[in-house]
Amino acid sequence: RKEVEQDPGPFNVPEGATVAFNCxxxxxxxxxxxxxxxxxxxxxxxxxxxxxxxxxxxxxxxxLNRASQYISLLIRDSKLSDSATYLCVVIFYxxxxxxxxxxxxxxxx
Amino acid sequence: xxxxxxxxxxxxTEMGQEVTLRCKPISGHDYLFWYRQTMMRGLELLIYFxxxxxxxxxxxxxxxxxxxxxxxxFSTLKIQPSEPRDSAVYFCASTTDSNQPxxxxxxxxxxxx
Numbered sequence: 001r002k003e004v005e006q007d008p009g010p011f012n013v014p015e016g017a018t019v020a021f022n023c024x025x026x027x028x029x030x031x032x033x034x035x036x037x038x039x040x041x042x043x044x045x046x047x048x049x050x051x052x053x054x055x056x057x058x059x060x061x062x063x064l065n066r067a068s069q070y071i072s073l074l075i076r077d078s079k080l081s082d083s084a085t086y087l088c089v090v091i092f093y094x095x096x097x098x099x100x101x102x103x104x105x106x107x108x109x
Numbered sequence: 110x111x112x113x114x115x116x117x118x119x120x121x122t123e124m125g126q127e128v129t130l131r132c133k134p135i136s137g138h139d140y141l142f143w144y145r146q147t148m149m150r151g152l153e154l155l156i157y158f159x160x161x162x163x164x165x166x167x168x169x170x171x172x173x174x175x176x177x178x179x180x181x182x183f184s185t186l187k188i189q190p191s192e193p194r195d196s197a198v199y200f201c202a203s204t205t206d207s208n209q210p211x212x213x214x215x216x217x218x219x220x221x222x
């Protein structure tokens with residue numbers, strides 16, 4: 001089983017929709033969590049950190065569930081410009097960044 | 110502030126040739142990472158440095174790959190001899206601390222013919 005798993009998608013949603021992605025991780029000895037966004041033929045860019053209490057940044061909400069070992073990303077009122085691949089990242093104790101395979105999102109007009 | 114700078118942006122070469130990829134991390138960042146990304150395997154960590162010292166090179170695919178960091182502002186990733194299966198996008202990233210988000214360069218798109 002891979003350390004970090006994501007549904008590859010693609011998720012095709014209409015503009016204005018709410019969409020949620022989950023990311024599961026296999027090792028409970030995890031330290032930090034992030035969501036990155038990667039546009040086609042571009043580098044990954046930090047979208048937001050994920051805190052234990054959950055956190056929100058505009059239309060984006062990230063949550064962590066340590067008991068079930070997953071993190072989630074919720075996008076409300078999706079825009080065409082949200083179309084990208086979303087990568088979750090887990091830092092495990094004693095290791096470094098482990099990227100998930102990414103979930104592709106296409107927001108359709 | 111300048112971000113992570115990688116060069117070249119694109120490289121096309123014939124198999125058997127030596128390839129050198131370059132990276133300048135963000136000033137003040139003590140950690141530098143080299144990644145490879147392909148459609149099949151996603152984003153893979155190859156090696157990372159802390160204060161110019163290689164810490165974990167377990168992701169380096171084989172002896173044809175080598176990486177150096179002679180000083181805090183420069184790192185190279187070399188492939189010699191190159192093979193078609195090395196074709197990928199190679200990213201360099203840097204950060205201040207191993208628990209903090211990493212900042213990526215634009216990447217080098219490498220094609221080995």
